[in-house]
Amino acid sequence: MPKKQYHTIRDIARIAGVTPGTVSRALHNSPLVNIDTKKRILRIADELNYTPNLVARRLSTGKTFAIGVIVPFFTRPSVSERLDGAVSVLSNSHYDLVIHNVETTEQREAGFRDVLRRERIDGALILSMPILEADVDLLAQANIPVVMVDTKHPDLPLFDCVTVDDVDGGYKATKHLINLGHSKIGFISDVTERLFAPRSDNGYQFTSSRDRYTGYRKAMEEAGIPVREEYFAKEQHGFREARGLAAQMLALEDPPTAIFASNDTQAFGVIQAARGKGLSVPEDLSVVGYDDVQAAEFMELTTVRQMLFESGRQGVEILMEKINGKTNDPKHTIIPTEIIVRKSTASPK
Amino acid sequence: MPKKQYHTIRDIARIAGVTPGTVSRALHNSPLVNIDTKKRILRIADELNYTPNLVARRLSTGKTFAIGVIVPFFTRPSVSERLDGAVSVLSNSHYDLVIHNVETTEQREAGFRDVLRRERIDGALILSMPILEADVDLLAQANIPVVMVDTKHPDLPLFDCVTVDDVDGGYKATKHLINLGHSKIGFISDVTERLFAPRSDNGYQFTSSRDRYTGYRKAMEEAGIPVREEYFAKEQHGFREARGLAAQMLALEDPPTAIFASNDTQAFGVIQAARGKGLSVPEDLSVVGYDDVQAAEFMELTTVRQMLFESGRQGVEILMEKINGKTNDPKHTIIPTEIIVRKSTASPK
DNA sequence: TTGAAAGCGCTAACAT
DNA sequence: ATGTTAGCGCTTTCAA
Numbered sequence: 236m237p238k239k240q241y242h243t244i245r246d247i248a249r250i251a252g253v254t255p256g257t258v259s260r261a262l263h264n265s266p267l268v269n270i271d272t273k274k275r276i277l278r279i280a281d282e283l284n285y286t287p288n289l290v291a292r293r294l295s296t297g298k299t300f301a302i303g304v305i306v307p308f309f310t311r312p313s314v315s316e317r318l319d320g321a322v323s324v325l326s327n328s329h330y331d332l333v334i335h336n337v338e339t340t341e342q343r344e345a346g347f348r349d350v351l352r353r354e355r356i357d358g359a360l361i362l363s364m365p366i367l368e369a370d371v372d373l374l375a376q377a378n379i380p381v382v383m384v385d386t387k388h389p390d391l392p393l394f395d396c397v398t399v400d401d402v403d404g405g406y407k408a409t410k411h412l413i414n415l416g417h418s419k420i421g422f423i424s425d426v427t428e429r430l431f432a433p434r435s436d437n438g439y440q441f442t443s444s445r446d447r448y449t450g451y452r453k454a455m456e457e458a459g460i461p462v463r464e465e466y467f468a469k470e471q472h473g474f475r476e477a478r479g480l481a482a483q484m485l486a487l488e489d490p491p492t493a494i495f496a497s498n499d500t501q502a503f504g505v506i507q508a509a510r511g512k513g514l515s516v517p518e519d520l521s522v523v524g525y526d527d528v529q530a531a532e533f534m535e536l537t538t539v540r541q542m543l544f545e546s547g548r549q550g551v552e553i554l555m556e557k558i559n560g561k562t563n564d565p566k567h568t569i570i571p572t573e574i575i576v577r578k579s580t581a582s583p584k
Numbered sequence: 585m586p587k588k589q590y591h592t593i594r595d596i597a598r599i600a601g602v603t604p605g606t607v608s609r610a611l612h613n614s615p616l617v618n619i620d621t622k623k624r625i626l627r628i629a630d631e632l633n634y635t636p637n638l639v640a641r642r643l644s645t646g647k648t649f650a651i652g653v654i655v656p657f658f659t660r661p662s663v664s665e666r667l668d669g670a671v672s673v674l675s676n677s678h679y680d681l682v683i684h685n686v687e688t689t690e691q692r693e694a695g696f697r698d699v700l701r702r703e704r705i706d707g708a709l710i711l712s713m714p715i716l717e718a719d720v721d722l723l724a725q726a727n728i729p730v731v732m733v734d735t736k737h738p739d740l741p742l743f744d745c746v747t748v749d750d751v752d753g754g755y756k757a758t759k760h761l762i763n764l765g766h767s768k769i770g771f772i773s774d775v776t777e778r779l780f781a782p783r784s785d786n787g788y789q790f791t792s793s794r795d796r797y798t799g800y801r802k803a804m805e806e807a808g809i810p811v812r813e814e815y816f817a818k819e820q821h822g823f824r825e826a827r828g829l830a831a832q833m834l835a836l837e838d839p840p841t842a843i844f845a846s847n848d849t850q851a852f853g854v855i856q857a858a859r860g861k862g863l864s865v866p867e868d869l870s871v872v873g874y875d876d877v878q879a880a881e882f883m884e885l886t887t888v889r890q891m892l893f894e895s896g897r898q899g900v901e902i903l904m905e906k907i908n909g910k911t912n913d914p915k916h917t918i919i920p921t922e923i924i925v926r927k928s929t930a931s932p933k
Numbered sequence: 934t935t936g937a938a939a940g941c942g943c944t945a946a947c948a949t
Numbered sequence: 950a951t952g953t954t955a956g957c958g959c960t961t962t963c964a965a
């Protein structure tokens with residue numbers, strides 16, 4: 236078998252009659268190399284179809300030229316749109332994006348323990364991951380810059396993060412319904428995955444839904460509408476679960492005339508539940524979602540847009556600044572929300 | 585500033601009073617090391633919170649412990665579900681998954697030129713990327729195993745691939761409509777992205793839609809139903825485009841009573857077009873999609889399921905076998921399809 | 934069972 | 950402008 240199927244800087248050096256150091260400089264466009272030798276070196280490199288061994292470069296420079304992203308459930312549209320924003324920044328740089336998907340507790344631990352280290356990546360993005368108390372230590376031990384997107388934690392003002400003002404988003408959605416004349420407004424929330432809420436719920440898992448609910452209450456109270464307990468329900472993320480919840484709520488003696496779901500997927504479940512009961516949307520039931528994922532448009536769902544792509548993009552951009560040592564102080568960016576009115580909401584009959 | 589914020593094998597060696605070689609052996613559970621020294625070494629490593637520097641290990645062993653995936657538009661649900669399958673295999677191994685997203689011609693070229701090399705990754709998965717003539721050379725030059733998923737190319741029987749029998753899938757969908765009594769059946773196709781079809785269409789870009797259309801024709805001919813030209817239309821992937829196409833088709837003098845769209849996203853566009861014309865689905869128009877993405881379920885869309893997750897999973901599994909040298913001969917796996925009947929299809933009135 | 938030493942391919946500081 | 954050299958952290962062969 237052949238000794239090696241590729242060429243190194245040394246091969247080029249030999250052929251060009253120079254030393255590896257010079258080749259390295261030529262390849263890096265250093266001004267410290269004669270224009271002719273540089274040309275010659277580049278030509279030879281090209282003929283040899285040379286590409287540098289990134290691993291060697293990484294070891295030598297101490298930089299990995301890779302960033303990691305720790306993310307759960309990236310097939311969820313909202314997550315994958317954020318990821319897309321993150322990827323978009325990197326594809327114009329030399330950085331690789333290594334993705335660590337989290338779906339089990341082990342993977343979660345492994346992610347925080349092994350991934351957040353300088354020996355693997357230059358920086359990490361934590362995307363849509365609720366932070367547990369146990370994570371805080373690991374996070375603090377990380378010897379690389381970390382930016383969190385769609386993830387907040389009361390004890391971590393020390394970290395950079397990109398978040399959304401979910402209280403405001405929830406407020407806007409509810410306000411929209413109130414303005415339409417609704418007062419019987421249900422709220423359907425998702426719940427922190429079991430994965431993220433081990434036996435001791437220490438109050439750290441901070442879901443966006445909670446904030447959205449706070450916004451809901453605020454709008455209700457402001458309008459002097461009592462918040463009814465039977466108009467609140469929560470279940471796992473997923474449209475089937477939400478469908479069940481909505482079906483129950485619509486079966487109440489005095490059912491709501493509008494339902495605000497804390498994400499679009501759940502809103503779709505609500506719409507299905509209404510359909511199942513022979514109710515039409517928005518005539519008999521108004522529905523508002525949250526996220527404005529791509530499917531929301533063809534479902535003609537009124538929803539709260541939160542610039543998912545943009546949040547991922549900004550997260551990585553901040554991360555790159557950190558990696559390149561441009562800034563130091565933690566930065567908390569808040570992405571604005573906007574209510575997108577489509578055809579799933581109307582005044583009550 | 586501190587010289588280094590982490591510990592190396594040498595630190596452990598010093599403290600344990602042995603040489604780095606021994607530490608390396610101990611860490612790898614080699615039988616060639618005294619049980620007591622091994623224990624001592626492991627204890628020290630643990631106390632020091634040691635984790636090996638993967639980059640160094642990679643350089644030394646010549647393995648990168650990473651695989652790359654080249655993929656376009658990974659926010660598309662069908663693509664991201666495939667990706668999810670790929671990721672699922674890796675998260676139980678020590679392999680990293682680096683993702684190279686392709687959205688421009690440059691990125692496409694860069695992907696094939698730079699990524700497919702042993703110096704970066706141990707193997708690559710090419711996901712849902714039509715292969716151009718120019719790619720063939722680059723692919724052939726790759727010095728690492730490559731597996732293609734949802735990508736075929738007539739000239740590349742040499743490569744491993746996981747594909748779907750789209751002709752059969754298209755046949756099943758059409759047959760279903762015919763069985764329901766339809767004979768005026770439209771077909772809406774997507775078109776290879778401009779990105780993938782530069783000026784010279786050399787016939788190599790092989791879209792799945794074409795196969796699905798072949799299946800459609802086959803079913804029609806078999807049933808003795810003439811294929812009408814005005815019942816065929818194509819446009820870019822995307823529900824808006826499909827909505828436009830369907831609107832036109834439904835405005836024909838003699839409009840179809842059923843439309844088969846070559847993917848779910850376009851099917852959603854068709855449904856919207858019908859709705860826009862005041863037609864209800866399935867009473868006035870039956871709609872069939874393709875892919876069975878998650879949204880298909882809550883849209884209650886009849887569609888052709890093709891085990892997206894599974895295709896990604898199998899792709900990586902084959903890739904890992906190749907990397908570990910278990911098999912050599914190219915393997916062509918065909919994932920079966922299945923028609924999922926939901927509420928978007930019915931007999932014509 | 935352990936130590937010594939070479940080497941993976943590249944970079945960068947220093948010397949010339 | 951170029952050569953020389955040391956070294957990044959780890960693995961692995963060869964000796965002992």
